[in-house]
Structure formats: C-alpha cells, structure tokens
Amino acid sequence: MTIRVATQKGKEECDLAFAREVKEKSQSHLERCYQCQACSSGCPVAFAMDYTPHQIIKMVQLGLKDRVLDSSTIWLCASCETCATRCPNDIDIVPLMDTLRRMTIRQDRLRATNVPLFHAVFLNSVKSGGRVHELALIVWYMLMSGDLFDFKNLLGNMTLGIKMFLRGKLAILPAKIKGAAEVKRIFKQI
C-alpha cells in the first residue's frame, strides 16, 4: 500500500510494502525502536552520513523508500556493529543496512558514493583469481573510480604507493590457486 504524505521535502510516497519487506528480509525488530539515538551517538561514521542510523530506521518504518535507498548512509555504514552492540532493544542494524544495500544493487539504482564500486571491484578480484590481489585491487579501483586521474591527490597517492612498494607491502604477482574455477562457479550460480 502506498500513501502520499506531505513532508519537509514536499509530497512523498510512503510505501508500506517496502517497510514490511525490509523488516522481513533483515529479520530485525525495527518496530522496537523508540528513537533513543544510542546507535547514532556511537556511530563513528555518522558525521559523514546524510541520515543517521536512527533516522534510517524511522524512515524505513514510514516506508520512505527512495530517501532510504538513495541515501549515502547505507554505503558509509562500515558494519562496525557498535550500534547493534549498544541498542537497548537488540535491533540488528547491520543486517538492516545489508538488506538495504542489496536492494539498491538489485534495483540498479544510482549510488550516492563510490563505496559499492569498491565492493564490485573487490568481488571481481575474488571471482577472477579466488583470492584478492591487493595491488590489482588498488589499481583497478582507482582506474574505475577516476581517482587515478584526480591530479590534486595524485602526488600523495603516488608517494604512499611508492613507500608501500619499497617496504615490500605490495606483492606484484597474484597468488595462483587450484580452486579458482570452483570459486568462479560459486559466483556463476548466484
């Protein structure tokens, strides 16, 4: 069921089916939230989010689907679990964030940050070799995100890269594993 309501952002749709779906998929007891803000107070990344965690929970309850799925919050959440550990109502916030992230990917929405791009590049590295080759991960991510062409930060990035290389922190060649095909098969079936 969808209800149109007036909010500070003008008229918005409250999609109650979305609220139900998120609750079911995340298996978190979102209805228990009484907005005490323990989650947002302890969240190390809250300062950078467009909505804080307790606001996301309220917006999910209200079915404000677009606002939730288009938020930077769901991607900036570092899954550190501080919120869930401190929640007086035992609400599992990381599974909630995971559910929202996965929905965003399935619906192929525009993402508010480059974080999902990092995840895609990371998993692609696993898919192609069975293990992550960190040097290739860094280079691919910087290429895909455009950070490689960010000339303002290029010098700093290059300096750090050279330092890491000289200290032997970047293995040049990827590890070869026999089970790479098995890992690829897992990805194919999903």
Next chain:
Amino acid sequence: MGKIKYSYYPGCSLESTAKEYDQSVRAVAKILDVELVELDDWSCCGASSGHCTNQMLSLALPARNLAMVEKEGLDMAVACAACFLRFKQTNHELRADDELRQEVEKLIGMPYKGKVEVRHVLDIFSREVGLEAIQKRVKKPLKGLKLAAYYGCYLVRPPEITQFDDPENPRLMDDLLNTIGAEAVEWSHKVECCGGNLLLSRTDIVIKLVHDICQAASDAGAEAIVTACPLCMANLDTRQTGRQLIPILHFSELMGLALGVDSNSTSAWWKRHIASPRGALKAHNLI
C-alpha cells in the same frame, strides 16, 4: 595435553600488505609449539564486500574454506579479524538453518556440517597456550614499552557471534602485552572503528577516524598501537597525517621480539612499516 594443532587460514592481506603479520604469527606459533598447517588452496572469505552485496555469496565464500577444514578433521586458526568474523558469522547462520546449510553445500559442491570451530590466533595464544606458559618462554621482556592495545571491531563485535571478550572494554590483548613485559595503557579508543573497507573509497573518513585513534593513544602515553587485524594495520599505518607518526605493530611481532625470534627475522618485520617502530623499540634497548 596433546599438541595444539590447527588448520591455518592467513587470508589475502597476509600475502601482501601484512606479510610481516603472517611471518610473525608462524614464528610465534613455532616457539609456543602450536602447529599451524596452512589450509591447502584456501580462497578469499569475501570480506565486507560479500555481505554488503549478496547474502548467498557472503555464506558460500567462507563455507568453501570451512568445508575443506572440516574434511581435514581440524579446527581453524584465523589471523585476520575480518576473515575471523566472516567465518564465525557463516557458522552461526548455517548451524541455525539446515535448509540454508544444504543450499550452501550445493553452491560450494562440498558437504559442510558446521563442525569446525573458528578461533583467532590471539585467542589461541592467550587462552589455549595460556599466559603462564607464554611468560615462561619470555627471553627479552619488553620492559618500559608503553602500548595501546587496539581491538577495533571484528574481534569483539557482535559479541554473541565472536564470543571473544567484553565488547566495550576487552582485556585479552592488554593482558598478553603485560605478560611479555610491556605496559598496556588504559585508553579510550580500543574498540573504535578505523573505517575498515572505506580505505580507498572514502579515504577522508578513514583519515579522520585514524587521526582520532592515534591521538587518543598518544594522549594516553602509548609509544605504539598494537593490532590483531591486517585491515586495522593498513588503515592506521598508511593514513596518519601530521609529522609525528605513532608506530603500529601486530601483537605477534611484539610476541616474537619478546620470545626471542632471531634479529634477522624481526628486523625484516620492522622495515615493512610506514610508521617505523624502530625508534620506539631502540629507546628501550629492545633492538
């Protein structure tokens, strides 16, 4: 008591950015008579990127490794805190839901009954070998060295999954550092997040979190921060700003130093850090 033996899962970072963590864990295990047999043909656990994007992938990637360990009839020793949580989480979910477990078995093409126990190497050294046994082997007590034990997120949270230590004020690493002669300081940021996988995609956030953690450690009088996770190490070691860098060390490197690992091996470890620990160690005549 029989010999302590585990199937050892290093994880991807220990092959590259955190090679010194792998080397020092193996060196310490050898001295403490813990047999770590590297799991043959292990693959990536999928880390945060797995669980953020796909549920089945987040279970199948760890389960492939768990199934191989189960076949060997051993339990699993993990060095990376992020991998550790992924394996614990997978066990938790698969043990609770038989249907899901069978679905994952199909995906990986191997049986997995959920029998493998997953332990972090810090836990194995501190609790299974035991602090008393470690103390007896100390050859060079790290006298006078003030250290901030940093646990980060994945060892201690969610506590019902990791079952590691108190999630707000863990003591396990502090006690270990005191046992090898150093002084673990009381400080505020032992379980604060370093920004984890935002390392490349939101470096600005990581820089702020790392700055706060390092500042808190310095304010508490620590000369170095000690980690048990290669990702915490990567963030803290490479993203400090300012001129005065505080060294970051793996707990196993300090154990190796105290337990008498030869100086050729240890000096190769110190060289691999961006924020060099040599000054702090020299100040106490430890190297």
